[in-house]
Amino acid sequence: MQRFSPQVKLYVIDQRRSGKTWKQVQEGVRETFKIDPPSVRAMEKWEKGLHREALSRMIVEETRKRLPTVDTAALQHVAAGLIPVLWQARDAGQDIELQGWLWFFSLVERQMGSATFERVLSEYMSRPPEIRIGTGPIPGTGPASLGQREIPSFTYKKVKREEGGSNEGAPSPTD
Secondary structure (H helix, E strand, O other), X not given: OOOOOHHHHHHHHHHHHOOOOHHHHHHHHHHHHOOOOOOHHHHHHHHHHOOHXXXXXXXXXXXXXXXXXXXXXXXXXXXXXXXXXXXXXXXXXOOHHHHHHHHHHHHHHHHHOHHHHHHHHHHHHHOOHHHHOOOOOOOOOOHHHXXXXXXXXXXXXXXXXXXXXXXXXXXXXXX
């Protein structure tokens, strides 16, 4: 039995409320999420049994499964701040994913300060995509875990200064 993400379930409910037939909803799931769509029977159960509170719990549970090391207080803070933003975006017909990321970035910016946030983001975006992906401190996110080629590491050769000679380009003790 295939399990579907809360995003798929929310999409199904929204499409159904907008007046689409089950076949149209299934085709929309196939095109939007690039997966085999759920059965009509499963979607009917979602339509009858899911409401905002149930979907909110489902999103929190999905987050908990994906991030088992996040402590309860942090998860509650995220849930209290993010879930209302997602519902407002949905009700306004806005891109839910975009609004979620904007909320996340505003949280990070408040913690870092605007100047530091802009500097770090600018530095990150200036790097080539093949360098940006997999450079984080989270184990298992490196290029090898993504089936990509490892990025070579570099070692620096220590340069010995000669007395009276020129070692142009070599680091000095004050650098």
